[in-house]
Amino acid sequence: MGQGLAKNNASPGGLRARATRFVPTLSLFPLFFSAAVPLPADARDESGHLIRELHGVTLVVILEYLLAAYGWPGLDERLRINCFAVNPSIKSSLVFLRRTPWARTKVEDLYVRARTAEVLGRPRP
Structure with a gap:
């Protein structure tokens, strides 16, 4: 009785055929990269907070940092937002930026990329 059930579900060799393939996972990641090279996502500021979390960083601080780094023309070139191109202040x-979520997201993303590059000693985006 049990043999008939096994015959229907088994391959001719008696074992089920199973397709296998290698799928790389992040568990192999530490083998290829040493801990001496920090990842951009793990960049931390002077106080030890992750830069990408924007911990305690206000929009005023972000905008002043980006202005010092790029100026109004540079911000307009990189982000293409009219508030940086037409009579900017x-x-x-x-x-x-406070009223427009998509624009604020673009500005915050540029800030995170610029600060991360600065902390890791890379050129700014």
Whole structure:
């Protein structure tokens, strides 16, 4: 009785054929990269917080940092947001960025990439 069930589910060799393939996982990641090379996602500021988390960083601080690094023309070139191109000022840019989530996300992303590059000693994006 049990043999008939096994015959229907088994391959001719008696074992089920199973397709196997190698799928690389992140568990192999430490084997190829040493801990001496920090990953961009793990970059930390002077206080030890991850830069990508924006811990305690206000929009004013972000905008002032980006202005010092790139200036208004550089921000307009990199982000293509009108508040940086047409009659730019910190006050009007802050109002726009606070009311427009997609624009704020673009500015925060540029800040994270620039700060990460600075901490890791790489050129700014």
